[in-house]
Every structure is written in C-alpha cells, then in structure tokens.
Amino acid sequence: MPGRETVKTPEANVSDERVTGVFPVFPIKDALRRRMGAWARRRQGDDRLPIVISTRRVYILPTRAGFAFAGLVLVMLLAGLNYSNSVSLLITFLLGGFGMIAMHLTHRNLAGVALRTVAGIDAFVGEHGRLLVTLENSADTARLGLECEVAGGARAAVDVPAGGTVRADLGLSLVRRGRLDVDRITLSTRFPFGLFRAWTYVHVKTGLLAWPVPRGRRETPPEATSGGNTPAVHRVGDEEWAGLREFRSGDSPRQVAWGAYARGRGLLVKTYLSPAAHYRLFDLATVPGADLERRLEQLSAWIVAAHARGEHYGLRLAEQSLAPGAGNEHRQRCLNGLALYGSGEAW
Amino acid sequence: MVSAAARSTVAATLVFVASVLLIALDAPAWCVVIALGAATWRVLVAVGYIAPLKKFAGRRFLLGAFTAALVIAVAASFRTLNGLAAGTALLLVMGALKLLESRSRRDDGIVVGVALFMLLASALATQSLLRVPLYLLTVWGACAAIALIADRGGSLAPRAALRLAARALAMSIPLAAACFLFFPRVAGQFWALQRADQATSGLSDEMSPGSISRLANEYDPAFRVRFEDSPPPQAALYWRGPVLNDFDGFTWRRDRSRYYPGANLEMLGAPVRYRVSLEPTNQRWLFALDTVDQVSRRDAFMAPADRQLSVSEPITGTLSYDGVSYLATRNHGPLSTLGRRYETTLPLDRNPRARALALDLRARSGSDAQFARAVLDWFRDNGLEYTLEPGVTTLDSVDTTLFDSKRGFCGHFASSYATMMRAAGVPARVVTGYLGGEWNPVGGYYIVRQSDAHAWTEVWLDETGWTRIDPTAVVAPERLQRGIFDLLPDSLPATSMFLHNSVWLNRLEHLWDGANHWWQERVVEFNAGAQLDLLRDFGIDSPSWQHLGWAFAGGLVLWIAWVTLTLRRGVARVKPDRIGRAWIRVTRKLARIAPAREPAEGPMEYARRVGTHRPDLAARIDALASLYARLRFGREADHHQIAIFEREVRNLTL
Secondary structure: OOOOEEOOOOOOOOOOOOOOOOOOOOOOHHHHHHHHHHHHHHHHOOOOOOEEOOHHHOEEEEOHHHHHHHHHHHHHHHHHHHOOOHHHHHHHHHHHHHHHHHHHHHHHHHOOOEEEEEEEEOEEOOOEEEEEEEEEOOOOOOEEEEEEEEOOOOEEEEEEOOOOEEEEEEEEEOOOOEEEEEOOEEEEEOOOOOOEEEEEEEOOOEEEEEEOOOOOOOOOOOEEEOOOOEEEEOOOOOOEEEEEEEOOOOOOHHHEOHHHHHOOOOOEEEEEEEOOOEEEEEEHHHOOOOOHHHHHHHHHHHHHHHHHHOOOEEEEEOOEEEEEEOOHHHHHHHHHHHHHOOOOOOO | OOOHHHHHHHHHHHHHHHHHHHOHHHOOHHHHHHHHHHHHHHHHHHHOOOOOOOOOOOHHHHHHHHHHHHHHHHHHHHOOOOOHHHHHHHHHHHHHHHHHHOOOHHHHHHHHHHHHHHHHHHHHHOOOHHHHHHHHHHHHHHHHHHHHHHOOOOOOOHHHHHHHHHHHHHHHHHHHHHHHHHOOOOOOOOOOOOOOOOOOOOOOOEEOOOHHHHHHOOOOEEEEEEEOOOOOOHHHOEEEEEEEOEEOOOOEEOOOOOOOOOOEEEEEOOOEEEEEEEOOOOOOEOOEEOEEEEEOOOOOEEOOOOOOEEOOOOOOOOEEEEEEEEOEEEEEOOOOHHHHHHOOOOOOOOOHHHHHHHHHHHHHOOOHHHHHHHHHHHHHHOOOEEOOOOOOOOOOHHHHHHHHHOEEOHHHHHHHHHHHHHHOOOOEEEEEEEEOOEEEOOOOEEEEEHHHEEEEEEEEEOOOEEEEEOOHHHHOHHHHOOOHHHHOHHHOOHHHHHHHHOHHHHHHHHHHHHHHHHHHHHHHOOOHHHHHHHHHHOOOOOOOHHHHHHHHHHHHHHHHHHHHHHHOOOOOOOOOOHHHHHHHHHHHHHOOOOOOOOOOOOHHHHHHHHHHHOOOOHHHHHHHHHHHHHHHHOOOOOHHHHHHHHHHHHHOOO
C-alpha cells in the first residue's frame, strides 16, 4: 500500500539513525533515546513556529569525549591527592573547571536560538528531498556548530552569525512514494569543546512529498484541444502578466514578489498567462498494468516530459482530476497528486 | 590553507610535542627522540607534505609487534614498568605509536589525553615556579586543541579556539582556587610509585680534604630558614649537619655502629624557633641550628650521642620542618666510657707529627680546656692560610696541612684540630654543616647556600660537656661574619661572583628567590594540615573534613552562580557580518520609538509594529526592513547592495 510513510518519533524504527554519541556504546542507547524523546514530547507538547529555544527545553549530557575527559581529570585528581602534589592538583582543578565551563558554554550556545520556519521541498523517490529550517540568532554573539536533525538521518550543521539568520538545508532520502511526515526537529550543538552535547526537540508538524520516479516507456497520450487560458507561473518567453498569488512551497525565490513582501503583503509569487491551445490528458485509468506504482511512475514520466517540452497537460486520478495547465506550479500539483494517490488525502 | 581535519591533528600533535619537551629531561633520550620523530611525521602527513602510511594486510600485526618491542625496551631499560620514570617513558612511546596510527579526530583527542598525562607526570616530577607558566601554556594549548578537534565544520580559526580556551580557563580560575584551598586532601599516599635514583647533592656523611671546598663553588641554595622571632647574630648561625666520628687519617666518616647514650643536656637561654625548607639532597640528613631540641617531623630521628637529625627516606623533594633550638646548653654528668673510647679513637700509624705536637702541648697544659685553647693559639700563630686551594695532600693529611703546605679550608682545620684533640685523649668530633646565610629582605628569610658549607669541631670538656670549637674562626675570623664569596673572591667561578656582586642582579635574584620560596611554602606545601589551619584563620575553632566540605560546596555554588550570570550574554564573541551590524543599528535607533524587537519577531512584522508607533516613518522603516529581508534571505548579496543598505541605515533619522 502506498501512502504515509511515517518516520514518527518515538515509536518509529530508528535503527538507521546515525549514532550521535549521547551514550557511548550501550545497545540500550536507542531505547533510552526513544524514551527520552517520548518524555520530552509529553513534557513539551506541540510547538508553533516561530519558537525561541528556552533554557527549560535544552537538555545536556556529556559526549563520549566528555566522559573520557572526566575520567582523565579524575585520574589526575587521584594522582595529585596521592602525592599531595599541589601543582598537579592546580592543573587538575583548572581542567575540571574548564570542563564545567565547557558545559555552560555548550548550553548557552543553544539556548536562545530561534527556529523561525520549516519548509519541505518535495522530490522524486530515490532523490533527496529537502527540509529548510530557518534559524535566527538574536544574540550579539555568533552561535557556531548548530546541528539540525530530523529522524531519518538527515542532518545539517550551520553557524548562525550574531543577529543573523541562517537556513539549514536537511537532505531527506526518499525511499517510498507518499508523504514523509516530520514531526520532530532535533537541534543540537557540541560547540565549543565537544565535551557536551546540548540538544532540544521542536515538535512541529511538517513534511514533504515523495513523487513517483518518472519511469516508463509507454507513448505519451495524444494532444487534445480546448479553449481558454489558465494562469501559470512565469516561463521563459511568456509575456502576459496574470497577477500575484500566494507563495507555495516549491516556488523559486526568483519568482517571489519581494516588493510586495516589503510592503507587508506576505510572500506572493508573480504569475503570467500563456496561451494554451492544445493539451494532453494523463489518466491513470488509461495506463495499463497490474502494478499501481509502475503506472504512477509512467504518469510521472509523462508529466516530466510534457513539462520539459512546455506543453499543457491535465491529470486524472480516479475520482480526482486536475484541469490542463502548464508551468512549475502545475507540474508540482500534478506530481503531488501522484504522490498522494491512494492516501485519501486531497491535493 | 590547512583543512579542518589537518588543523585538529596539527593542534593535537603540537600539544603532544609541548608536553614531550616538558618531560624531556626526566625521560630516556631515545623515547623523546621516538616521540618527537613520530610527531614531526604526523604533522607533515597532516599538512600533506608526506603521503600517509598505506594500509596493508599485516599493518595491525606490525603495529602490535612494534608496541610490544617498545614496551619491552622500556621495561628492560628501567627493569620495571612501575615508577614515575618508567611510566613516563611508556607514555612517551605509547603516544608516539598513537600518532603513527592516528587517523580520526577521536585519535587526535587521545593524543591530547596522552599529552595531559605527560603534563601530569611532569608536574609530579617538578613543581618549581619556573615551570608553572609552561604548564599553564600547555593546558591552554590542550584546551584550544580540544576545541579544534570538536570543530568538525572547520569554522573555528585557531586564533578563535585559543581565545575560547583562554576565556574558559580564565573563568575556571576561581573554581581552581576554591578547590585548591578547600577540596579535602588526604594525608599520606594510597599508592606509591618508585622514584628514580638521583645524584646526591650537598654535604654527605664523609669528609675528605677538599670535599667542603668543592661545595664552596656552588651557589645553589641548600635550604631556607625563616625565624619566628628576631634571628640570632650571623656568627651564631651554625647549622649542624652530619656529625663525623670515625677518622682513618685522611677521611672523616659517620660510623653509625658507634652508638652510645648521650649525656643529660640542659637547655639554657631562650628557645629559637624557625622553619627550614630543605632543598632535595637525596640524602637523609636534616639541618638544624646549633643544639636542636625538637623538630616537627614525626619521621625524624635524633641520634642520642650527637643530636644528629635524620629521616628514614632520602629527601627527594623540598622538605619543610619547624625546629626549636638553643644556642647555649650545659651537660650534666660525664661522658660514658664507651663514648669516650669512640670519640678518642685515631689510627696509630697516621699523622705522627700532629700527634706528637698534641701530646707535647697537652703535657704543658693544666686541663683539657687549657689544652684546647693552646692548640687554637698554635693554629693562630703558625701562619696557617685560609684558602680554597690548599694544594696536594698526602695520606697524612693533617701533617700536610699543619706542617707542610700550611694552607687549608675549614675542613682541613676541623680535621686537624679534632685529630690533635683525640691524640691527646680529649674526645672530639667533626661536625659538618653550614655557617651563616644570606638575608633575603624580600621574603624575610635566610638563604643558606651550598657555598656556606662549613666544618668545625666539638670537643668534650668536663666543665661544659660537648663544646663547639671552630678552628677556622682563629685562622680566618672574618669567616664568621661574612660568606665565602666575600672572603675568597678570586678562587670562585666568574659567573657566581658576577651574580653576587652586581647589586641589580642580586636584588633580582632575591626577588626571584622570594617568589620561589613563597610558592614553595604557600602552594607546593599546601596540604591537608594547611587546609585546616586556613579554616582556623577563618575562625573555626576545631575544623574538620565537614567544614572543608561546606567551604568547598559554598565556593562551588558561588562560582556556578557567577559563571551563569557571566555567560548569560552568549558564547563566542564573533562580530556580526555587515548586514547584521547595520540591522542592529536600525533596531537600536528604532528602540527609541517602539519596544525592542522580540527574538522571534521577523523584520517585516517588526517594521509593521514600529510603523504603528510612527505612521510618518512607516513607509521608510518598511522599505529598510524589506531591503534587509532581501539581502538576508535572498540570493547572495553583493558588496554594492550592502553598501546601499548601510547608507540607508545611516540616513535614517527619527
């Protein structure tokens, strides 16, 4: 069955999750992390963006290096005490204090950072989808080495300058068609000394779609004709202005009407009219075959090809259909339909 | 440019090299060479001058065999693996091997760990003030290396890492001080390592002609003394060391088998209290002023016959003790028969002329005391010369000194005097030690140097008991007032003389010695007892571990509060980029007309909110914010656009 591939915390399978080294070697690590995640979820509840990471939701534990450092300091302490050697005790205490300062610095590096937006960028199965997480640092000191991570293994490290904003780009490998839900973003840091890892969970519902791979050798259905113009997103060669519409995820920043944004009208995208005399209709019912996934892949291949040729096309998937159109936005809506087909979700 | 991974490796290796150099003098040369060679190789590989070792099938096996060979080599050269020196050597070669096989950042971390262990070994071996800056620099470097190892993204410049480490270390200084003062110490060891044999220095329990004058060339301090009250006069500062009772005609020795009970001693006058900080000698003698009554060390042993102080183990580190001495004493009762026999024994076939002279003078004297004075007069009147270079001597060393060369140093005169006493049947012994000392006005204590080494005699006179007679005092009376450097300038090394004569250098030396002594007394010797004394100073009558624990916990809480407050403002102080700086200027200007920007408030929302406060400026502020948003969130902004933005910000007037 296609549909939602839920990589949800905490119950989900996290066996392929990268080792992040909160606990060094124990096999119970995953279980502990899962319990920790579930507990934090209950404790914090759902979050709404934008959110400033308060100290109350920053968790911190020594890393493997931190434990090793503590062991080293302990041995030095024992040696210093054993020999009543004042100088080595001084060095030991200095290093011990350094370790505690390292903990504070790591904690401070994370606490206070703001998570402004999270946007998913859809892609074909087998490719990498992207999750763009915008982090803002309102402090007058830089926050270095912030790591942004979602269940499923994607991770990105960013440095946020003082008073600056940075977008972390998380690659998500898409293995199955459908919606990839992300409901928890883990923000962590080991800066500056790597002896501690401070992390926080942000629980926001977001996600992205995995479109079926464009694959299939069947001939493209013939063109049909119809009248009427449909507004579409700007393409090279198109002239006629059609107005602004709401920004949707996937739109290129180039098409954003920044001037409108500056006037406080929100993110809008410029669209243009293009004449559409002919179009093709891609209908799932007309694609033969037993394997639904193969048939959807064939549709995907047609859509990609038609889009590349700049043609107009429409899509019909059983009870839902999309009127003929062209352009990036149209292509995306069609592909979204393919991705969500069978999940019962509207598109 | 060096990559981030190479930076981490180079930093770790440099810290390793620093700690290798710190222990280079305490470790075998071949270990140091191996460690430095491996470090050089590792750095060259990291920066790309040399290709790394290729992986091949037997690599692990070869490395294992190499490790085993080095461990065996260390064990063979020390005949043990226990002990500070062997442990240090082992650390060195293991660190070198780790460098050879290190690949990852984890390995870099291990190298830094090994370096810190070597630093510990170095601190265990030497606690001198001179090395403390080097230790601190190494700790600083290690902390910066830890930051560079942790920085996987490569956004941390080495300079920034050093700054971060310095800041973190500076903030931990108060905690280190509190821990040092209040962290409960243990008295005594719970695990002992063997210590390497070291060369002895200073006086030994033997005295041949020339052995004291050899010390006269040494400017090194033997010990330092702080008097509790006003110090006795310079000429009374006789620091007794090894007492020698056995003479073979050439060399005086201490024969411990010559044991006899001492006579009853009555202490006269006021006690002199003082504290001695004895430099390591690797021998067992303690030095005390004149007639010592008690010392503060429980392991100190006082021989009953001659009040000679010794401890059970050779003194390998600076050792401090309090002493109570008296400058005048009176003996009750006669010397025991055994004692009289021991203290008058002489080889019968040596120094015939001196023995004959002694018997002659004794026959003309009424008593032992008169005889003692007569011999002193003879010493004064027969043209003996006080010199550091008395020339060659024969096996009959006393005869040579008194009749042939007529030249000698304190040791020669003491030996000769005691020989003549014994020859006439008067019990006598040679005492070696130090005379005088140099007043350090900076620290308020006396430095007694090796060059102050002296030898004198003690003679048993029935009226007074053991009586100090210093024949050097009649040959060269000025020796009692002044040090050897003033008396015999020509015979000493030029460097020591230069140090002694230059007023500037001398003052500098006093300062440095004062700082060293302070370090030694206040820091190095700060122990469990001193901790309790400190609590007593704070007004706790009967301090205990619990009090220490409370003081420690209190300090810790205060420190954590301080750290939390200090760090509230953020982490690494890196300046914001140009766009960020200009935007901060905008928000500062706008803060005058509207509440400050919320942390999670976007630029557009903020501009809109400010606009409601000043409708006349709303459009302007909006334009600025949108410009900022475009520069920040849009494509890479070029220099020109940023310049326009900055100009707009400058032109914004409210």
